[in-house]
Amino acid sequence: MAEYSWDSFRQAFLGLLALIVNLFGLAGPFWLVTFFVMSVYQVFYRYAWATLIFPADKGFLLVPADTANGKGAGIAIIAIFGFLKVQWMGSWLTALFITYFRDRQWRSVQDGRLIVQASGFSADDVSEWHPNHRPRLCPRCERESSDRVYHCVVTDRCLPIYDHFCSWLMVSVYSRTMKSYLYTILFLPLDTVGTFVVLMVQLCSPGGKFHWPFAVTVLFTCTALVVGAALFAPKQWKHLVMRNEVMLEWRRPRKPILLGFKDARDSRRPLTLYKLFEGNPWDRGTKDNICQALGSSWWMWFFFWWQPERVSKYGRYPPSVDLPFSRKVWDVRLEVLGLAVNFEGGRDAIAQHLHRRGQGFSSSHEEDPSVTARRRAAHSG
Template sequence: MAFMDLFLGFLAWVQGPGFTRLAIAIECFYWTLPVLIVFTFFVNTWMILDVLYVRILLSDGVVNFLPVWGSRDMLLARVALSVYGFLLLNAAGSISYCWYLANFAAKKYRMPSGSVAPPPRTVMQTTFSTSLRFDFADLGMDGNRPNRCPEECVNAGAWRGDRMYHCRHGYNRCLPVFDHYCYWLWVPVYLNTIKPYCLFMPHMFLYSLYCLVVMVWALISPHMRGLSQFTAVVIFLSSIFAFLAAGGMMRYQWRAVVFRNRVGKERDDTWHWSMAIRKPNGQLVYDEPTANPYSLGSPWANAQEVLGRWYQMPFWFWEPERVGQYGHHLNLDNDTTISPAYMIRVKDIRLRYMDMAEDLTYVPDLPPLPPPPAPPSPPPRSFFRRRHNASSMV
């Protein structure tokens, strides 16, 4: 009974002022998480160097005048130190690259000229509200795009390219292939940052797990004495980051963004896409596909689209081809890669309207009309003289 009273009291506190306090605490944790990440990198490096370099490599295998570490242990320590350097380089490098792009590329992003220059593409993204405009069909003939930012930003009033969505949090501009703003890492997840952002998750997971294993081994080893008190802090932080990376962020982001080529702005209650197809006469027709028009059909094909070719995937600094091709796509049918299955649907729709146009302009072959009859010849002059008794004599 006492437990239930405490539980009900806790729920009442959460629904009342505790909810605000909890929200503030969560918000503060979000905004301090990048600081904790940097702190973890420094503390982990200090502890790893203390265990592997100072206590093993610099000891020459002797502890308290007794031989402890053999040549094999020295070799393993060097290998373990090299592995740590590799994991640190990828984890710290990928998130640092995200922060660089977030502060120097995203805040200055402008739509490429190729994405807004006439003529419009064969397939373009639009919105349902835009499709209700009375002049929607003629937008393609005017050289405009059927996709305009509804927010007050630097792109306000201007037509924007495909898969461009508004980012409010400190940017106030439209970004291509924008998924969401990550409060955890202070990064807008969009076209340029998707790859290093997604690669940071497995790198951080492996890095945290590796540090956790090394620290646990150092604690239970009989030859490691007098370790720093920061050891417990390192183990705790490593466990938290490993859990967060594996349990939530990595699983969801990789499944949706990498393997299915979806972004969060294309979802409300369900996934939906609004497309505008340019008919042969230049007018637009509205279409709502039931499947993702940007998915290439298989997880591997989508992963190559998002992360690059197989030899580019492990390198967080090697941007995929779609980053440079956005707005300047080679086939000029769209701003970014469209699903081959959806392009078949687009061709069918265009052919349907082409056949309808041919039916409206069809005129059957008719026999030529006969020539008009010749006008009658005027009567002779004598006819008028006889009728009026007139004479030509004076």
């Protein structure tokens, strides 16, 4: 009986948690704005300003409010929480603006590259692909797609390095919004943890009152901690930053990625071969992956609006690739093209040999010119 009661309680709790998460996700922007307004009012004004810096009565934890410690604590709270709020709110607004007002007419790079992603085609079908075009076709808009370009169903656009549409933040997560999205889910949980601690201290202080702004702020804080910190942030940072892979590339079961290798040394007949690549061809190690996602220099990481170079250089990386590949991919290219060149060289040698034999056969059976002249004279006589 006890086991049945525990299972029932657990199922009911999980169902309630799922309902809260769904309701929270549907009203994500509302909760974000509510938390921002209420936490600014409760933490900045009522606690830091009115209690610590310019108190009306007693100060922080029975310490006289007019001391330098109280004023210093209030200024520190405003500075720290101001930084956190500017980071996540600015990042979120930036991602919102980009999602709905940028890249609306973005198109994939159409011309060929030395290495191209050919996922969606079998090794038998891609042999008919022209080397100066792309062997990927979007199944929804039926356009040629360059490397790591996937379709966003919500905005109905093909986007580079697209991961998913976040219904909680109402933004499309792709190359141009990825840094802002990552900073939002990083600094928002930090802000909620700090806000929760400050509000608990305020509640335990003499004269602390539990009124409705405090209740709404604490409710959002707990929900944001469960949804943002525990469920999404660590996983997203691991895949998007540390491993440089989007959802369609890492979801299980992971499928090998078909890559096309082009050898353009013979402009009249470019050679293109294909090979299935196990793993992530764009994983260049943790350090380079971080620079790809946040910026090439460490000082760029502190500014959420500073886009990494892969946003502006997409499709224009040397030597003629859309995005930087790992060292292993270039080694595979040398191996594949090396075997292909040996095969082509052997085939050309056989063709030249047959051509020489054909010339010898025709010359050995060619008539002597004097015999031909005598035959013509006899025929005319």
